[in-house]
Amino acid sequence: MHQPAGRPAATAFVPGHVTGFFSAHPAPDPGAAGSRGAGVALSDGVTVTVTPGSGTRLNGETVDIAPVGTVLDRLGTEASVEAETPLPIGSGFGVSGAVALGTALAANAAFDCGRTENELVEVAHCAEVEAGTGLGDVVAQARGGLPIRLEPGGPRHGTLDGLPARPRIEYVTFGELSTETVLSGDTDRLSAAGAEALDELLAEPTVDRFINTSREFADAAGLLTDDVSEAIEAVEAAGGQAAMAMLGRTVFATGTGLSDAGYEPTVCRVDAAGGRLVDRDA
Template identity: 45%
Template sequence: MEAFAPGSVTAVFAPAGDGDESKGASVAVADGVVADVTPADGRGDEPVVTVAGEPTDFEPVELALAELDVPARADLTAEVPIGRGFGASGAATLATAIAANAEFDLGYSREELVEVAHRAEVEAGTGLGDVFVQDRGGLVVGDGGEPRRYGRETPIEYASFGPIATEEALADEALMARVAREGTAALDALPVDPSLERVVRDAWAFAEAVDLPTDEVREAVAEVEAAGGVASMAMVGETVFAVGVEGVLPNRTAVCPDGAELR
């Protein structure tokens, strides 16, 4: 059974005090992850995970399959770069949970599957709230409990220069203190119905305030701004995403209006 979950780009976030959840402003993108879940062969109850056909350790996916208690194989096809701020681990985990639920006729509700994926991401240290965005699609502002969702049709361009280890960033207490302070201020300043351009513009001010952009990221943002667009840095990855331009950055996608789904 196959399921798809969109990637997601977090523009601004602020971790909760207990570290379990975050609030933020994120957008689902049309490129994501496809999970093909089938019964595992010859490995007992151990889950098997492959990426592009190669066996790999993928902790959040393995944790989700373990919680669902199924002897499953998950073959993942990623349409977005992994480890570059596109929520690939969350997309893979959510798509796997949805596909496994259908493949093994488990009877979980959509909300329960989202929670399974979220818990797996938190335990693995690979994300704090991506799956809530990938479940809904569109532009999502708020937290996992009561987010505000907005439909958007905006094209998005992006360039990715390298990974930033999400686990290391989330474990950096000084960085997370700055992120909590600056992220909360940025989110509180957003209007009730923000344009994606406004979100991206405020996101760049946030990224600079927490001192995450690298030289390559700054140069790419400057190129976008010189062309009349707005750009910022994906949280957390050395990736620049932009709106309001065409042909400035090498990759082009769009806001995904829908959430994860069976295929």
């Protein structure tokens, strides 16, 4: 498409993504590295606008998000990146992956980089893996829905499926967990629990089973914090189901699980589309 007259600019939206369970699969080639697991793409996400210039801002503040620079380098561009999100940062919503993928989609459109969707997802996935800020958010955020990562890696290596459901989602956040710290530690126990959870989900691919296996995973992987554990138990006591977002001190529930337990959660829906350009003239 021809660019509108004036300064090139483009905007992309990428959903937030909470992972319920995962196994880590490092590899020398970042395109082959990634995770297996399952999660939810959220209607709360990150809007990324790219224009000529430099610097990255998140909700108006100058930030250094390592994958963003890598994405722009790989596309052979320099740009100013403005990201806006209502999501908590560092709390398991895949904000860094969303900014990376949104930057790739918007920069490609603004500067006519001529890449396909798979190529842009690959660039963002590799940038995220190299920075150590995530392993599987980008491919899940590109697909949308309730993505199942069957095989790890970017589009050239990975395989995705999805749960065909669109539950209402509630979430509360108690604070940050460092993805880098967990992923750079011993992930054997975590990955064994994640592989088991995936087998259980594929035996009965429903939302109920997804939340159940996710809850069991957080416990088995030794990642539960006291506040998260308390909230999950409160939801269950009220007759609902909840799990922990990997990796953050965040609890998510389907339906009215957290409300029924007396919390005041943020409410959103499943984002079916995944990362995409925003129609600027819509």
